[in-house]
Amino acid sequence: MTLHPRQQQAISFRGRSLLAFVLTPRAPVAAWLAEMDAWLDRSPGFFNAKPVMLEISGLTISAEAYRAMIGDLARRNLRVMAVEGAAPEHLGDDLPPLVTSGRPASATALLDQTARPDPQAEARPEAKPASLVIDANVRSGQSICFPEGDVTVVGAVASGAEVIAGGSIHIYGALRGRAMAGVSGAPGARIFCKKLHAEFLSIGGAYRTAEHMGSLEGRAIHARLDGADMHIVVLE
Amino acid sequence: MGRVVVVTSGKGGVGKTTSTAAIGAALAKGGQYVCVVDFDVGLRNLDLILGAERRVVYDFINVANGEAKLSQALIRDRRVETLYLLAASQTRDKDALSEEGVARVIGELREMFDWIICDSPAGIERGATLAMRHADQAIVVTNPEVSSVRDSDRIIGLLDSKTLMAERGERMEKHLLLTRYDAGRAARGEMLGVDDVLDILSIPLLGIIPESDEVLRASNLGAPVTLNEAVSAPARAYLDACRRLMGESVPMVIPGQKKPFFSRLFGRRAA
Ligand SMILES: Nc1ncnc2c1ncn2[C@@H]1O[C@H](COP(=O)(O)OP(=O)(O)OP(=O)(O)O)[C@@H](O)[C@H]1O
Ligand SMILES: [Mg+2]
Numbered sequence: 371m372t373l374h375p376r377q378q379q380a381i382s383f384r385g386r387s388l389l390a391f392v393l394t395p396r397a398p399v400a401a402w403l404a405e406m407d408a409w410l411d412r413s414p415g416f417f418n419a420k421p422v423m424l425e426i427s428g429l430t431i432s433a434e435a436y437r438a439m440i441g442d443l444a445r446r447n448l449r450v451m452a453v454e455g456a457a458p459e460h461l462g463d464d465l466p467p468l469v470t471s472g473r474p475a476s477a478t479a480l481l482d483q484t485a486r487p488d489p490q491a492e493a494r495p496e497a498k499p500a501s502l503v504i505d506a507n508v509r510s511g512q513s514i515c516f517p518e519g520d521v522t523v524v525g526a527v528a529s530g531a532e533v534i535a536g537g538s539i540h541i542y543g544a545l546r547g548r549a550m551a552g553v554s555g556a557p558g559a560r561i562f563c564k565k566l567h568a569e570f571l572s573i574g575g576a577y578r579t580a581e582h583m584g585s586l587e588g589r590a591i592h593a594r595l596d597g598a599d600m601h602i603v604v605l606e
Numbered sequence: 607m608g609r610v611v612v613v614t615s616g617k618g619g620v621g622k623t624t625s626t627a628a629i630g631a632a633l634a635k636g637g638q639y640v641c642v643v644d645f646d647v648g649l650r651n652l653d654l655i656l657g658a659e660r661r662v663v664y665d666f667i668n669v670a671n672g673e674a675k676l677s678q679a680l681i682r683d684r685r686v687e688t689l690y691l692l693a694a695s696q697t698r699d700k701d702a703l704s705e706e707g708v709a710r711v712i713g714e715l716r717e718m719f720d721w722i723i724c725d726s727p728a729g730i731e732r733g734a735t736l737a738m739r740h741a742d743q744a745i746v747v748t749n750p751e752v753s754s755v756r757d758s759d760r761i762i763g764l765l766d767s768k769t770l771m772a773e774r775g776e777r778m779e780k781h782l783l784l785t786r787y788d789a790g791r792a793a794r795g796e797m798l799g800v801d802d803v804l805d806i807l808s809i810p811l812l813g814i815i816p817e818s819d820e821v822l823r824a825s826n827l828g829a830p831v832t833l834n835e836a837v838s839a840p841a842r843a844y845l846d847a848c849r850r851l852m853g854e855s856v857p858m859v860i861p862g863q864k865k866p867f868f869s870r871l872f873g874r875r876a877a
Contacts, residue, residue, distance in 0.1 A: 507808060509763030510756050511730075526808065528759045546806070 390421035390451060392575055395429055399439050409579070410446060417448050424466065425575075427455025436460050500537075507543065508533060517554045529569065535559070548572075552595070561593040562605070576600040608639075608719040610712060611851075612741035613783075614765075616757025618728030620749045621785035624821055626725040627655040627830035628844040629745070629851070634689035635833070636848070638720045641680065644694035645737035646727040647703055653693045656683060657828025665695040670707025676714050685833055690719070700733045712740040730760060735768045742771065743779040745812060745851075749786045750797040755806050758782075762809065781812035783847060788817040789862025800860055813847030815840050816861040 396402050410417075422443075431439070436459075443450055450466045461468055500519030508514055508523055510530035517536040526543035533539050533547070536554030544565035550572045552559030559573050566586050571578045573595050590605040613626045623646070630642040643666065644652040653659040658681050664674035669692070676692075683689035692715070695702065715722045726737035738744065744765050748758040762780060771778045784803060791797045804811060815821075820838040824831040832841045839861065846856045 506766070507762075509766070510759040512763050526806075528806065529756050530760065531763075544805070 390423045391417065392423045392425050392454070393448075394425045394575065395431075395439065397429060397431070399429075399431065399435065403439075403442055406446065421451045422448050423469070424450050424453045425455055426453060426460065431460075433459040437465065440465060502535075508547070510547070526565075527563075529567075538562070551593075557595050559595075562591070564590050566591045571600065571602075573600055578602070608641075608716045608722050609743065610716065610722045610724065610741045611743050611745060612724045612726055612738040612765075613745045613747060614726040614734060614738055614761050615728065615747040615754070616730060616734075616761040617749075617754045620747050620754055621783075621815070621821075622728075622747050623651045623655055623725050624825065624831070625745065625747055625783055625785060625815070625844070626723050627652060628832045628841070629848055630721070630723045631656075631683070631686060631689055631830035632832040632845050632848045633721055633723075633851075634683070634686045636852075637688065639688045639690075639718070640721045640723065641690045641692060641715050641719045643692045643715070643722060643724045645703075645724055645733060647694045647698055647700045647733065648696065649727065650694035650696050652725050653681075653691060654828060655825050655830060656689075656691055658683070658691055658693070659828075662693040665693045666711065667695045667698050667702050667707075669711050670703055672707070676711060676718075685829075700727070700731075703733075703736060705736070705739075708736055709740065730764060734761070735764060738765055738769050740770060741765075741778065743781070745781050745783050746807070746809065747783050747785055748803060748807070750784060750788075750792065750799070750803055752798065755798065755803055759807055762807065780809040781851070782807055782809050783812045783815065785815040786817045787814050787861055789860075793862060811858060812850050813843050814858065814860060815843045815847075 426436075440450055452469045453460065453466045454469055456468050502514070502516040502519070502521045504514060504521065504523045504525065507525035508527040508531040510528040513532045513534070514521060514523070515534040517534070519535065520537040520540070521533050521535040522540040522542070523533060524542050527533055527541055527545045527547045527549065529546040531547035532550065533541070534550045534553055537552065537556050538560045539549045539551045539562070541549065541563035543563075544567055545563040546567045546569070548570040549561050549563070549568060550570075551561045552574045555574070557574055561571055561573060566583060566589055568583065569580050571593055573593060576595055576599055578593075578600050586602055586604065591602050592605050593600055593602045595601070613622045615622050626642050630640045634640040642652055642656070644650050645666075646652070647667065653662055661681050664679035666679070668674040669676050669679045679692060681691045681693065683691070692711075712722065724737045724741065727733040746758050746761060748754050765778050765780060766772050769778060782804070784800065788797060792799055800811070800814060816839050818838065818840045820835045821831050821840050824834040827834055831838065832844050835841050849856050
């Protein structure tokens with residue numbers, strides 16, 4: 371018998387990591403959706419073409435209500451690609467698949483309560499020092515996305531512009547748009563800006579919207595995570 | 607070689623066409639050879655403001671498509687000898703302008719004129735990007751209100767990315783023209799102040815044009831305000847803006863305020 375080493379038609383597998391926005395719906399879901407509508411009103415198209423995940427471990431929700439919520443989100447053009455913290459009744463062929471810790475997990479792993487993710491595997495690979503410096507204003511409609519590391523803007527970030535960084539964000543000017551730091555899962559990420567007029571700030575999963583800036587408005591600030599909450603202090 | 611200037615804004619109705627005509631006429635009155643080009647295909651206006659609407663035989667699209675020669679389509683102003691108009695077509699739609707055609711016509715105009723001033727349509731779609739494509743510098747027309755400022759900011763981003771200059775890695779010179787500035791409303795805080803607008807857009811200020819009935823009156827008579835009511839406040843503001851465009855340094859006066867305003871941003875190099 372002759373061997374044909376290349377004969378086999380191989381199925382190829384590739385790995386790909388990507389960043390997704392993680393939404394955490396709260397009860398009552400109707401109120402949460404209303405808040406979402408208000409947010410989408412101010413930032414229409416914000417989630418367009420961006421992957422979105424749900425985190426529902428803290429939410430008690432029936433299978434029917436959950437299915438209705440997925441439909442409500444789809445009608446707002448939010449396509450949920452995966453869900454974290456779901457119970458078995460929230461899974462099905464036509465519902466978003468389950469993931470844990472950002473890595474795919476099977477339903478059996480969920481049913482087997484003892485199956486805990488290996489903490490060793492949990493640790494993220496050491497991030498290379500990487501930074502992006504923008505020597506200009508970020509204008510309305512522009513989006514700077516640098517998941518590899520820190521972003522420094524020597525200029526202002528306009529209303530309707532956004533800066534997304536895997537690490538920290540430094541803005542040597544006014545921040546009138548959105549800044550999202552630590553999107554690659556760096557809890558130590560921070561946001562600095564010379565003049566806060568932001569529409570939205572987030573670090574990891576914690577966020578702050580324009581209505582909740584209070585006396586920080588117009589100030590030089592430094593934002594960081596304090597546990598799960600965002601902590602903002604005035605720099606001066 | 608002439609300079610190509612695009613007059614653009616993002617938002618509609620802020621005064622692009624009015625400003626194109628006023629600045630074009632003022633430059634021409636000063637002896638410069640000027641061609642104003644209407645890029646607003648389907649909604650042409652520049653011919654009306656210049657009082658030339660009944661003299662349009664061939665238009666920009668005819669020339670761009672090779673159906674007429676540039677010399678046949680250029681309309682010379684009856685009042686100022688060195689002012690010419692290349693009209694847009696009112697009947698065709700905006701896709702009728704081909705990219706190659708525009709490039710060729712602009713190239714020819716550069717050989718003939720000192721200034722080619724392009725009146726952009728509103729929006730950020732093809733018409734607006736085509737109008738800015740070949741520009742050497744830009745006049746960003748903004749009204750002192752939040753939506754206009756934000757749209758202008760968006761346009762500045764496009765000037766820095768969608769133009770030939772940007773693609774060559776060069777930085778386009780941009781000037782802010784603040785129009786329809788109402789001193790009374792600004793004093794009452796009903797409009798953004800000059801400082802606020804400059805702070806947000808951070809490009810050098812070319813001029814502040816007051817809100818004024820003289821502008822409307824001149825437009826209805828088919829004459830740019832700088833020709834028809836040359837001593838009116840808006841005309842003087844446009845004339846000052848032209849001198850700044852020519853490189854002169856002219857003190858800036860905010861309408862409604864006595865003393866000249868020396869903005870910390872004026873003259874500063876900014877993005
Ligand atoms: N300084 C001014 N004072 C009063 N009215 C003005 C002034 N400037 C412009 N206008 C008026 O505002 C209206 C819109 O002006 P214009 O047509 O120049 O704007 P535009 O930016 O070219 O609009 P479009 O986006 O539709 O092309 C016109 O009626 C014009 O007469
Ligand atoms: Mg117009």
